[in-house]
Amino acid sequence: MATKKFSDPWLRGLKAAEGGKWDEWLDEGETGLLVQVNAKRRVRFCLIGRFPRDDGTPGHPGRRVLGDYRPLDTKDRVFVVKKGVLTLTLDEARQKAREWKAALAAGVDPSKPVEENEPDAAPPVTESSATIGEVFAEYHKRHVMKEGQKDGRGKALAPLRSASEIKRVFDHYVLEDLDGNVRWRDRQIESITRKEVTGLLDTISDSSGATQADAVLAQISALFNWHAAREDDFLSPIVRGMKRSKPSERKRKRVLSDDEIRIFWQAAGSQETFGTYCQCLLLMAQRREKIRVMHRDHLSDDGIWTVETEDREKGNVARIRLSVQAMRIIRRQPTTPTRPFIFQGRLAGPINGFTKDKAALDAKMAEIAGHPIPHWVLHDLRRTAKTLMTRAGVLPHISERVLGHAIEGVEGVYDQHDYFAEKSDALKKLGALVDNILNSTGKVVAIKRGRKAPSALNGDGLKRAS
Structure with missing residues (x-):
């Protein structure tokens, strides 16, 4: 059965049904309200619901006629109505549908005459619905x-x-x-x-x-x-x-410009844990939840981070060596056996509830810039990191793996290389480019890829001994 948001122009324009059938549609604006039109172009409203049986128990889903449609402004059209049937405008039909549904919820069949519902009898005792x-x-x-x-x-x-x-x-x-x-x-x-x-x-x-x-x-x-x-x-x-x-409209393309990165970095540096967390979002290019719950037991002293994989998770960076810039920030974060998260919250768990902190960060950025910064969200830092990696000469299939995106198609099935060295090198280039941007006030020159292949690193991301 088709659904349609009923309106007077649409109802007035309904065409006659073929043969002896009724064409019908459900209203998107009122649950259970049905409109039907027959071969004579009679338009009527019905309600679909569970009408109670004679013993008061709920019956099977059924439909009852509310009345025939007749708008206030007929636009000179003749509307066929059945003798003795109530005529209703669209608004009246919706209101009547709501009243009938309320009666059904109370165990009363509104389609029956009032005397059949025994109004003087005590209403049936029903349990209160759950909260x-x-x-x-x-x-x-x-x-x-x-x-x-x-x-x-x-x-x-x-x-x-x-x-x-x-x-x-x-x-x-x-x-x-x-x-x-x-x-x-x-x-x-x-x-x-x-x-x-x-x-x-x-x-x-x-x-x-x-x-x-x-x-x-x-x-x-x-x-x-x-x-x-x-x-x-x-x-x-x-x-x-x-x-x-x-x-x-929800697809975002926002990336921070070089000037905005410098303003962001200065503003984030004036905040506490949340500010350093945001800086790492840019330097590490990972999903914000992965960084939020980053645990000291999953990070080695030399910067190798093992990211936990959740059930049914499609993509994950898995294992990567963080850049010098990211590790410099992380080492400043105090952790203890009882407070083991890198970005520790006020209580036992990691930081959470970013709304007020993000608003404070935006206000600080506007203060530094001298004008409001165009709207941006934390996820835009991840998109900015991806863009910076491309600018630094990182190949797209490498930066996609740094982001932890699932690799689709034949490549995702047959290429099972872990890309540890390549991903670590990509983060190294990202960190260097961010440093270049922060230390520059003019035009930033992209870092070109070196001629040496990433294979100069061994599987642990360490230089091979000569």
């Missing part, structure tokens, strides 16, 4: 963390790789806000309306941008759909068309 917090706890346990679940071979399922991000979204935007104030945690899940979801997305979009609002929408939609699959009467309030941005 958002309770549903999320079960969702996190069963769907996200896969606790106690096994695959077809009896092997325990690994948690979703996005488990930490899912929890962050709900903790900071849905259950509570960024300041720790309760938002939806104690709300019954069936009480959440589409208008409230839209209001939440508006708030997030205004404060954190459209992309973050879409990320929250995706997680809320996943939770509601998971709950709907486990409950008979729950209908998700989320419909198509609620996203705030388009995929094409």
